Amino acid sequence: MxxxxxxxxxxxxxxxxxxxxxxxxxxxxxxxxxxxxxxxxxxxxxxxxxxxxxxxxxxxxxxxxxxxxxxxxxxxxxxxxxxxxxxxxxxxxxxxxxxxxxxxxxxxxxxxxxxxxxxxxxxxxxxxxxxxxxxxxxxxxxxxxxxxxxxxxxxxxxxxxxxxxxxxxxxxxxxxxxxxxxxxxxxxxxxxxxxxxxxxxxxxxxxxxxxxxxxPADTAGAGRLGRLAPVRAAGGRIREAMRVTGTVLLSVAGWDPADAVEQRLHAFERFLAEHRPAPGEVALLHVACGDPRTPAEDAQRERVDRLIAKINGTHASVGQAVVHYVRAEPDRRDLAALYLACDGILVTPTHHGTVTAAHEFIAARGGLGATVVVSELTSGVTDLPGAIAVNPHDTGSFADAIAQATGRHGPAPRARHADAPPALxxxxxxxxxxxxxxxxxxxxxxxxxxxxxxxxxxxxxxxxxxxxxxxxxxxxxxxxxx
The missing domain is CATH 3.40.50.2000 (Glycogen Phosphorylase B;)
Structure with missing residues (x-):
C-alpha cells in the first residue's frame, strides 16, 4: 500500500x-x-x-x-x-x-x-x-x-x-x-x-x-463455461469413466450438515433397495468440497464415509460403484464439467436456503436439459418450474423424488428458469x-x-x-x- x-x-x-x-x-x-x-x-x-x-x-x-x-x-x-x-x-x-x-x-x-x-x-x-x-x-x-x-x-x-x-x-x-x-x-x-x-x-x-x-446464481458464467470445448471434453471424460448407461445424479456440497448430504445418501440407499437398478444403470456422483472446519463437520465426514461404503458394499458390483465419491476442491471450470457429465442434481438444504447451484446446473447444460431435485424448504423454488420439490427430512418421499428424477415414473421432468436470473x-x-x-x-x-x-x-x-x-x-x- x-x-x-x-x-x-x-x-x-x-x-x-x-x-x-x-x-x-x-x-x-x-x-x-x-x-x-x-x-x-x-x-x-x-x-x-x-x-x-x-x-x-x-x-x-x-x-x-x-x-x-x-x-x-x-x-x-x-x-x-x-x-x-x-x-x-x-x-x-x-x-x-x-x-x-x-x-x-x-x-x-x-x-x-x-x-x-x-x-x-x-x-x-x-x-x-x-x-x-x-x-x-x-x-x-x-x-x-x-x-x-x-x-x-x-x-x-x-x-x-x-x-x-x-x-x-x-x-x-x-x-x-x-x-x-x-x-x-x-x-x-x-x-x-x-x-x-x-x-x-x-x-x-x-x-x-x-x-x-x-x-444470484452465476448463470451467465456457468453457461459460458458449459460451451467451452475443453470443459465439454472434461465432462465427457468424467461420464465415460463412470461407465453408467442410465442416469447419473450429482451431489456437490461442503461438510456443513445443513447441506443434507446424509439425507441424500439415505434417500438414494432407499431408492436402490426399493427399485433395485442394475449397477451401471443408475449412479450418484457425490463431490465433497474442501476440508471440515468444525468438530461437527469432522463428525459428519466420518458418517458420510461409512454410509457411502455401506451403500456400495450392499448395491455395487466388482468394478462398478453405485455411489462415486470424490473429495476435491473444484473450481468453476471443474464444476461446469461435472454439470455436463450428469443428468440431474440434488440441491436439498435442510432449512431455508438458496438454490443457486440448481440455476447454474441448468445454465451450464443448456440444450441438454436438466433434472433438478430441490428442497421445498429453500428460497426461490418457484423460480424453477419443472424442478422436483421434496422435504429432505422425509426419506421415503425423497427416495420417490430420486425415482422420478431417474425416469422410474415416466420421463424425468426438465427444470428451467422462470425468469432470466440477474447477472452476478x-x-x-x-x-x-x-x-x-x-x-x-x-x-x-x-x-x-x-x-x-x-x-x-x-x-x-x-x-x-x-x-x-x-x-x-x-x-x-x-x-x-x-
Missing amino acids: SRGRRYGLVVAVDRLPAADPDDSRDHVDAMLSSLRPLVAARSGAWAPAGGEGSGDGVLGVHPPARADAAALGASLLRSLCHHQPVDFPSGWFESYLAVNRRVAAAVAASASASATVWTHGHQLQLLPRMLRRMRPDLTVVAHLHSTFPPAESFARLPEHRALLSGLLGADVIALPHQRAVDNLLDLAARVHGLPVRDGRITLGHRALRVIAYPL DGWAEHLITAMGTRGVGVAATPERRARRLPTGSHARHTRPGGYEVGGPPLAARRVVGR
Whole structure:
C-alpha cells in the first residue's frame, strides 16, 4: 500500500477472492471475485481478514497470533446461522475481536473522507461498529450470505449482544432472504428492545435498513463455461469413466450438515433397495468440497464415509460403484464439467436456503436439459418450474423424488428458469452503488416486504447500543443452538 493513499471504496472480507472468477472454489468466492473489476474501476481496495498479501489495492492486515481461532469462530457462527448445534472453544472471542480490530485499523487509516465500506462474512461482524466509532463519516454495509437464525438460537450465544452491536454499526445490513431479515429484526426488537418499523432499526438519532438481497446464481458464467470445448471434453471424460448407461445424479456440497448430504445418501440407499437398478444403470456422483472446519463437520465426514461404503458394499458390483465419491476442491471450470457429465442434481438444504447451484446446473447444460431435485424448504423454488420439490427430512418421499428424477415414473421432468436470473456482476454493482447513500432504499421485491414489530413493550431490555464490544472472558466451553 502506498503511504498516505486513500480509497473511496474498501471491501473488507474474510479472504481475498480469486483474481479470475473461473478459479473460484465456491459460489461466494465467485461473487467476491466478480467485484474485482468494479473495485479496480473505482480505485478501491480490499481488506482481507486473513492477511493475504499487501500492496496496491490490498490493505496490509497482519493477523494476530491466534487468527486460526478467529477463523474457527467464524465457521462456528456460520454453523449457528445454519441451525446447527455448535461448541465454541474457550478464547475464541478474544481472537475474533483482535482480527476485527486489526481490519478496522487498516480500513480507518486508508479510507478517504466519506468513503464507502462493504463488510462481508462472519469473521467481521464486529467491524461496522468499530468503524462507526473510529470513522463516523464512512458509509458501511454489512453483508452476510448465510441465513440469520431465529432469535432464540442466536441469543443463546453469550456474545450475542456484542455481535449484534457490531452489525448494527452499519448503515445497511443485507441478508439473503426475508426470513433472515425477520429473524434479525425480531432479535433486535424482542430480545434487545430496539424500535423496529418497516425494516428499519432505530438507534438513537439514526436508523439502519435491513434488506433481503439474495446473491444470484452465476448463470451467465456457468453457461459460458458449459460451451467451452475443453470443459465439454472434461465432462465427457468424467461420464465415460463412470461407465453408467442410465442416469447419473450429482451431489456437490461442503461438510456443513445443513447441506443434507446424509439425507441424500439415505434417500438414494432407499431408492436402490426399493427399485433395485442394475449397477451401471443408475449412479450418484457425490463431490465433497474442501476440508471440515468444525468438530461437527469432522463428525459428519466420518458418517458420510461409512454410509457411502455401506451403500456400495450392499448395491455395487466388482468394478462398478453405485455411489462415486470424490473429495476435491473444484473450481468453476471443474464444476461446469461435472454439470455436463450428469443428468440431474440434488440441491436439498435442510432449512431455508438458496438454490443457486440448481440455476447454474441448468445454465451450464443448456440444450441438454436438466433434472433438478430441490428442497421445498429453500428460497426461490418457484423460480424453477419443472424442478422436483421434496422435504429432505422425509426419506421415503425423497427416495420417490430420486425415482422420478431417474425416469422410474415416466420421463424425468426438465427444470428451467422462470425468469432470466440477474447477472452476478450487475448485482454487485447495484449493491456497491446503493452503499453510496446512507439509508438507501432497494427496489421492492417479494423478498423485501415491509416488516412491522411492536416496540412499546421492550423498554426494560438492555440495548446493544451501549454494550462495549469485548466483554468478559468465556467459560471453558459452551454448546449453543441445541
